[in-house]
Amino acid sequence: MVYFVFKKEAYRMKNHSLTQGSIAKGLLFFVIPLFFSNLFQQLYNTIDTILVGHFLGDNALAAMGATAAIFELIVQFSNGCGTGFSIVTARYFGSKNEDELKKSVATSLILGLIISIAITIVSYVFMPSLLTLLKTPRIIYNDSLNYIRCISAFLIITMFYNLGAGMLRAIGDSLRPLIVLFCSSIINIALDIFCITILDMGVLGAGVATVIAQGISTIICFFLIWKDAKILIPKKEHFHMESSMINDLLGQGFSMGFMFSIVSIGTIILQTGINGLGTQIIAAHTAARKLMSLLCLPLSTLAASMATFVSQNKGAQNYTRIMKGVRMANTCGIIYPMFLSIIIYFTAENLVHFLSGSSNPIVLENGAMYLKINVPFFIVLSILLNLRNTIQGFGYKITPLISSLIEFFGKIVFTLFLVPTFKYLGVCFCEPIIWCMMASQLLFSYHRIIKPFKAQN
Structure with a gap:
C-alpha cells in the first residue's frame, strides 16, 4: 500500500481528515463551508425564481415551475453520480492509499464524460414529449421547453462541477467549493439581471445565466485542484481502466444517481x-418548493457530510466514531425544525410573496399552506437523510435505493388517487407521509448494519 507523504501544501491529510479529533469540531468545519456552497447552489435557481416572478409575472414563474421536477431529475442524477464517485475516493483517502485514490479520480472523469453526453442527447431529444406527458399548460409550454432544453444541453458542465467539488470534499475540503460557488453566484445574479431585464430574453434568459455561471464555477474548481490539490491529480498511468474500479465507481455513482x-x-x-x-x-x-429547499439546506448539508464522514471512518475502521457522528447529526436534525416551524407559522405568506412577487391570494395561501404542513416534518426528513447518507457511506447500494422506491411509488399513489380528490391539500401531505415510511425502513436497516460493531464495544 502506498502511504501519503505529508508535505507543506494546502491539502494535508491531518488538516482535512474526518477520522481524528473532535467529531463535532471536524463536522462543523466541514459542514459550514459545505452549507454555504449548497446555499449558493440553491441561489442559482432561487434568484432565477425571484427575478422571473417579479419581472415577468405568474405565467413565466409557472413556466419555470412546470419544469422544476425535470430540472431536479437532470441535476440530481449528475449530483448523485459525483457524490457516489467521491465516496470511493474518500474511502481510499481514509485508508491512506494514494495510488488507488488517483485511479478513482481518473476513472471518475472518464465515466462522468460518457454519462453526461449520453444523458444530454436523450434528454434533449425527448424533452417535448416529456413536457406533453406532464400536461404542461399550453400558455407556458414554449417557455418551459426553451428553459429546460437550455439546461439539459449543457449537462456536461453540471456533471464536471459535481465531480470536481465532490473530489475536494472527499479529502475533507469543503472550503474551496464554497469560494467557487460564491464567485459564480455573483456572476449568476449579474447575468440574470442582464439577460432578463436588459436583453429581454424571458425565461430562457434565466437558463442561459445559470449555464454560463455554472461553467465558470467548473473552470475555477478544476483550476484550484490543479493549483492546490495535487493529491487529486492523476498521472497518465492512472487512466488505465480497471474493471474492479469501474464496477466500484459505477456501483456507488449509479446507486446515488438512481436514488436521486x-x-x-x-x-x-x-x-x-x-x-x-x-x-x-x-x-x-x-x-x-424553492423556499422549502432553502429552509431544508442546513439539514441536507449535514446529511451530505455524513457520506464523507462515514466513508473516511470506514476506511480507517473507526466504527464507534461513526455511531457517535450519526447520533450527533440526528440530534441537530431534531432541534432545528422545532424552531423553524414556529417561525414559518407566522411568516409563511410573507415569504411566499417575497419569493414569487405575487399578491394573488390563491398563490400566497396555497404556498403558505404547503410550508406550514411540510416544515414540522423536517424532523423525520432529517433522520432519513442522515441515515440514507450514512448507509451509502458504508458502501451499501441497494438499501438507499429501496427508500427511494418507497418515495417513488408513494408519489404515484398520491398522484392517481389523493390529489384528484383532495387537490393541493393532497400535494401538501404527500411527502410528509412518505418521509415517515422511508425513515422507518432506514432506521431498521441502519440498526442491522451497525449491530455487529456495537457488539464489539
Whole structure:
C-alpha cells in the first residue's frame, strides 16, 4: 500500500481528515463551508425564481415551475453520480492509499464524460414529449421547453462541477467549493439581471445565466485542484481502466444517481397532478418548493457530510466514531425544525410573496399552506437523510435505493388517487407521509448494519 507523504501544501491529510479529533469540531468545519456552497447552489435557481416572478409575472414563474421536477431529475442524477464517485475516493483517502485514490479520480472523469453526453442527447431529444406527458399548460409550454432544453444541453458542465467539488470534499475540503460557488453566484445574479431585464430574453434568459455561471464555477474548481490539490491529480498511468474500479465507481455513482433520480421521477409524476390544478397553483408550489429547499439546506448539508464522514471512518475502521457522528447529526436534525416551524407559522405568506412577487391570494395561501404542513416534518426528513447518507457511506447500494422506491411509488399513489380528490391539500401531505415510511425502513436497516460493531464495544 502506498502511504501519503505529508508535505507543506494546502491539502494535508491531518488538516482535512474526518477520522481524528473532535467529531463535532471536524463536522462543523466541514459542514459550514459545505452549507454555504449548497446555499449558493440553491441561489442559482432561487434568484432565477425571484427575478422571473417579479419581472415577468405568474405565467413565466409557472413556466419555470412546470419544469422544476425535470430540472431536479437532470441535476440530481449528475449530483448523485459525483457524490457516489467521491465516496470511493474518500474511502481510499481514509485508508491512506494514494495510488488507488488517483485511479478513482481518473476513472471518475472518464465515466462522468460518457454519462453526461449520453444523458444530454436523450434528454434533449425527448424533452417535448416529456413536457406533453406532464400536461404542461399550453400558455407556458414554449417557455418551459426553451428553459429546460437550455439546461439539459449543457449537462456536461453540471456533471464536471459535481465531480470536481465532490473530489475536494472527499479529502475533507469543503472550503474551496464554497469560494467557487460564491464567485459564480455573483456572476449568476449579474447575468440574470442582464439577460432578463436588459436583453429581454424571458425565461430562457434565466437558463442561459445559470449555464454560463455554472461553467465558470467548473473552470475555477478544476483550476484550484490543479493549483492546490495535487493529491487529486492523476498521472497518465492512472487512466488505465480497471474493471474492479469501474464496477466500484459505477456501483456507488449509479446507486446515488438512481436514488436521486427515482425520487425526482416520483416528483415529476406528482408534477402532472400539480400541473392539472392550474397556473396559479403551479406558481404557488414553485415558490413554496424553492423556499422549502432553502429552509431544508442546513439539514441536507449535514446529511451530505455524513457520506464523507462515514466513508473516511470506514476506511480507517473507526466504527464507534461513526455511531457517535450519526447520533450527533440526528440530534441537530431534531432541534432545528422545532424552531423553524414556529417561525414559518407566522411568516409563511410573507415569504411566499417575497419569493414569487405575487399578491394573488390563491398563490400566497396555497404556498403558505404547503410550508406550514411540510416544515414540522423536517424532523423525520432529517433522520432519513442522515441515515440514507450514512448507509451509502458504508458502501451499501441497494438499501438507499429501496427508500427511494418507497418515495417513488408513494408519489404515484398520491398522484392517481389523493390529489384528484383532495387537490393541493393532497400535494401538501404527500411527502410528509412518505418521509415517515422511508425513515422507518432506514432506521431498521441502519440498526442491522451497525449491530455487529456495537457488539464489539
